[in-house]
Amino acid sequence: MKADFDAGGVPVIPDQLPTRITELLGIGWPLLLGGMMWLSDARLVAAVVQAGGMGFITARSSRTDEEFREELRKCNHLTGGKAFGVNLTLSRRAEQNEVIHRRMHIALDEGVRMFETAGLPPTPLLPSLKQANALVIHKCAHVRHAVAAQKLGVDALTLVGVEEGGHPGSNQLPTFLNGTYALEDIHIPLVLGGGIGHGRQIAAALALGADAVMMGSIFTCAVETPAHGAYKQRVVATDQHGTRAVLGSLGDTWRIIDNENARKVAEIEQAGARSHSEFGDLISGERTQALAYQAGLHEEGMLSMGPAVGFARAVEPVEAIMLRLKQECMVACQRFGQLLPASMT
Ligand SMILES: Cc1cc2nc3c(=O)[nH]c(=O)nc-3n(C[C@H](O)[C@H](O)[C@H](O)COP(=O)(O)O)c2cc1C
Known part of the structure; x- marks a missing residue:
């Protein structure tokens, strides 16, 4: 991981930064965009793939099976046939998992062979995925869940820390501490x-022993992200202190932007609510999609987000975000290389 600099002092970005994950997925850089409900669609995922990483289209974001199939075909077209992934998030709600099963089969039928599983152990999905020779990267928040998934025979694991935007589970350990124990x-x-x-964090994760990093929040205000401009401006205006975790007392921790909706949810929770139904529409995903992502009413809805949002300082194309991450990573690698004795570089 040693960086070269051009005459202007800008780090030269190699086409490839090989790790076990880049080899497994056939990509250049170990940079992954996790599934983001309503947001990681064909255009966003294709842009990450074209920039040398890997992305996962969320299977449940499409309204119908046919729309989902179209989304996959669109992504295939946009990547010029390069491989891309699908996120299969399992839920405690059985009817949602029926959709996931159907969409997994549609994805396999359309030739997708890379899957991010999340939410619950991937046990019910594995037989079909393995039979189709698909790669399964299971995402979880506890080392013990990761160990259990390793025994189930998944191909790779994503371990997230308490800082994760979205659903980091009940784990309270930060990403790098969790990761060090996991290793x-x-x-x-x-x-x-x-x-x-x-990018400094990417270099740090690789130096730690990880094979790749998974990101979400940093891409929420990308040009390609299918959301209203007012939502993206809210993302840009949110710093690292602008998110909060709610619903932990229901065993369903959700890290989101601290907007008016989040404060109402927190009040109801603090008043003693113990079931999802007591929050009514405030925690509805469909409402978030309609009001915040589509209409731009960013004080409404549950806007999944972690403190990495502080690094999202402008609405930019994915290519620019990925380039910056790679440059920052190479600068950090260079610094690390300088700390080592010459015999080790
Ligand atoms: C807006 C948003 C929606 C998300 N939706 C999902 C989802 O539906 N399924 C899932 O497995 N993870 C979901 N995640 C988590 C991401 O896949 C990824 O693990 C996470 O964003 C990484 O942490 P970071 O946000 O701190 O970069 C979501 C994250 C965000 C920011």
């Missing part, structure tokens, strides 16, 4: 996610 017991390729939005 004692995990032998298959390991991805770290949660709170990562700067």
Whole structure:
């Protein structure tokens, strides 16, 4: 991981930064965009793939099976046939998992062979995915869940820390602490996610022993992200202190932008609510999609987000975000290389 600099002092970005994950997925850089409900669509995922990383289209974001199939075909077209992934988030709600099963089969039928599983152990999905020779990267928040998934035979793991935007589970450990413990017991390729939005952190994760990083928040205001401009400006205006975790007392921790909706949810929770139904529409995903992502009413809805949002300082194309991450990573690698004795570089 040694960086070269051009005459102007700008780090030269190699086409490839090989790790076990880049080899497994056939990509250049170990940079992954996690599934983002309503947001990681064909255009966003294709842009990450074209920039040398890997992305996952969320299977449940399409209204119908046919729309989902179209989304996959669109992504295939936009990447010029390069491989891309699908996120299969399992839920405690059985009817949602029926959709996931159907969409997994549609994805396999359309030739997708890379899947990010999340939410619950991937046990019900594995037989079909393995039979189709698909790669499964399972995402979880506890080392013990990662160890269990490793035993189930997944190909790689993503371990997220408490900083993760979205649902970081009940784990309270930050990404790098969780990851360091995981490396004692995990032998298959390991991805770290949660709170990562700067290339320095990518270099640090690789130096730690991880094989890749998984990001979400940093891409929420990308030009390609399918959301209203007012939402993206709210993302840009949000710093690292502008998110909060709610619903932890229901065993369903959700890290989101601290908007008016989040404050109402927190008040109801603090008043003693113990079931999702007591929050009514405030926590509805469809409402978030309609009001915040589509209409731009960013004080409404549950806007999944972690503190890495502080690094998202402008609405930019994915290519620019990825380039910056790679440059920052190479600068950090260079610094690290300088610390080592010459015999080790
Ligand atoms: C807006 C948003 C929506 C998300 N939706 C999902 C989802 O539906 N399924 C899932 O597995 N992870 C979801 N995540 C988590 C991401 O896949 C990824 O693990 C996370 O964003 C990494 O942490 P970071 O946000 O701190 O970069 C979401 C994250 C964000 C920011």
